[in-house]
Amino acid sequence: MRRRTLLSLGGGLALAAAAKTRAWAQAFPTRNVTLVVPYPAGGATDVIARLIADKLRPKWNQSVVIENRPGAGTVPAAQAVARAEPDGYTLFETTSAHTISASLYKKLSYDPVRDFTAITLTAIIPLVLVTAKSVPASTLAEFTAWAKTQKDVLVVGSTGIGTAQHLTSELFKNRTGVPSQHVPYRGDTPMITDLLAGRAHFAFATLSAVLQHIQSGDLRGIALAHPRRVTAAPNIPTFAEAGMADFEFATWFGTFAPANLPAALRTAIYRDISAIVAEPAMTQRLVEMGADVSNLAPAEFDAFIKGETARWAEAVRISGARID
Structure with a gap:
């Protein structure tokens, strides 16, 4: 009898705690939410974060403040989020760099998987092999x-160094034997400037960053590291179509929170963001950027992160890239 009483009491307390958490999630938020972006304003991650934040504000009836914390391969921003309270008031909009960090850096003050709660994968923008106009080639062969x-x-x-673009170029070199000298730039803009001027011969770029230059004919899109062609660039074949199978790499955009975010709150935030991403106007905007819209649920995003971490670890190993 005593044991049954204790079990009943324990079960009642657990149910009460769960009910309290659900009520808290339903009331969320009651103050401003900060969405940390580990890149400067104007880039694809920042654009997507602001599109989401603009729609969350009226939905939540609270301000969603974008905090740009660029630099050091997203590490400082990720570190700040990992140390924040898991109460939903600090969110993180980041990219594939987050899963690369685990293998690239010898020492990190956080674990990119264990110290975060994955909420939703919004979109994937594939990398494209792009060449300077002076390169006399229009196909991969x-x-x-x-x-x-x-x-x-x-x-x-x-x-x-160590970005998805760099690692993909090293894997391409490994697969094809194409001789090349890697030159790291401080972001898309200076890299694209040198491509346009012919000082750089080729690159693996996020499609959204070079799309307008491909469309204008100032750069040439050779092949897409993606399983299928995308609406924004229907004339660019995939690597598989161009004759190189199993060569698929992309930049993805997902929302995280610190570890131990209550499950009910995780679900509530996911539902609100996914509803925004599913809106036709938002979906169209992402497609125009060259994205495949994902809108993955938390459990699916967890599995995706696990696969990405393993895949990029292998890429880091092959490339030899390492940052102390």
């Missing part, structure tokens, strides 16, 4: 054949 005949080593640009 033509490009690799031409590159191997050059006496001077070709310059391949990236947005920084």
